[in-house]
Amino acid sequence: MRALGPGSVSSFLKVILDVVRWVLFVSAGAGGLGILAVLLLSFNPDLLGGAVDIGGVHLEGAWLGPLLAGTLLVWVLYMAGAIVIVGRLRRIFQTLIAGDPFHPDNVRRLRVIGAALAVLELGRYLTAATLHLVSRALHLERLHVGGEINLTTWFAVLVIVVLAEVFREGARLRGEAELTI
Amino acid sequence: MPIRVRLDRLLVQRRMSLTELADRVGVTIANLSILKTGKARAIRFSTLASLCRELECQPGDLVVWEPGPPGEPEDDGLEG
Numbered sequence: 001m002r003a004l005g006p007g008s009v010s011s012f013l014k015v016i017l018d019v020v021r022w023v024l025f026v027s028a029g030a031g032g033l034g035i036l037a038v039l040l041l042s043f044n045p046d047l048l049g050g051a052v053d054i055g056g057v058h059l060e061g062a063w064l065g066p067l068l069a070g071t072l073l074v075w076v077l078y079m080a081g082a083i084v085i086v087g088r089l090r091r092i093f094q095t096l097i098a099g100d101p102f103h104p105d106n107v108r109r110l111r112v113i114g115a116a117l118a119v120l121e122l123g124r125y126l127t128a129a130t131l132h133l134v135s136r137a138l139h140l141e142r143l144h145v146g147g148e149i150n151l152t153t154w155f156a157v158l159v160i161v162v163l164a165e166v167f168r169e170g171a172r173l174r175g176e177a178e179l180t181i
Numbered sequence: 182m183p184i185r186v187r188l189d190r191l192l193v194q195r196r197m198s199l200t201e202l203a204d205r206v207g208v209t210i211a212n213l214s215i216l217k218t219g220k221a222r223a224i225r226f227s228t229l230a231s232l233c234r235e236l237e238c239q240p241g242d243l244v245v246w247e248p249g250p251p252g253e254p255e256d257d258g259l260e261g
Contacts, residue, residue, distance in 0.1 A: 179222035181212045 003096070010096035017090045024086060028079035031072050038068045067134070074127050081120040088113050102170035110167055114160035121153045183249040188217045191236050191243060206231040 002008040042065020088109040095103040128147025192199065199217065203210045208228060215221050229240055236243070 176222050179215060179220060181208060181216045181221045181224050181228050 004099045004101065006097055008097065010093050014090060014093040014097060017086055017093060021083065021086045021090060024079050024083045028076050028083065031076035031079060035069050035072045035076065038065055038072060041065065042069070070130075074123075077123065078120065081116050081123070084116045085113050088116075102167060102174040104171040104175070107164055107168045107171055110160055110164035114157050114164065117153060117160065118157045121150065121157070125149075183247050185245050185247050186216055186219055186221070187243055187245060188213070188232075191238060195236055197236070202232075202235060205235045 004010060092106050092109050095101060095106055125147050132147070192202065199210055199213055203213050206213075206228070208231075216224065224244070229243070232243060233240060
């Protein structure tokens, strides 16, 4: 099966990315609505049932609403980062389908993907640190924080940065070829 | 880049249009325009040979080197 052009692996993968993108949009939208609902209901905590169990952690009291809203906000931000990555990937795949992988815009797209991955990973550490502080303040010893350094992600960021440079050189050569008469 | 293409002058001297030259050489008018306006980055020997054949000239009549202003790079480079 061909890697470039219509009917190739790229066009198949782009269809998958289209679906993933819509799922991400729906998830982010649901998260946004959830934040709104939780914030509205937090004015009357009894409507939230007064207590919630998340991952074996029992939450109740005045902090219940803000904690849930914060959790949903992190979710929405994560979805937003994923949407940025998938959106750029879609456009890269569009150029692959068009048979033009070294389009100059792909360099910027790859750099954005790398930066978004790095920001998402740093955001994960920030979330973990915040959760750690909150769990200590609220005496939630059973709350899993999960802020371990993920080397795979950082290697992926490095690979994408290198790939962006390869594409930059490819785009330069493409420009030279286009202006060679 | 201090390399100048003198295609327009040769066309006037030979009383030939760009379209006619494009037909004779087998290069698109768009590409010849790029060459004529000095936007080309490189020229293939085969294209140069065809142009010289049709314009009855030497490569040196078509392409000349002119020193640019001080500080101008020899090769502009193309950024992606």
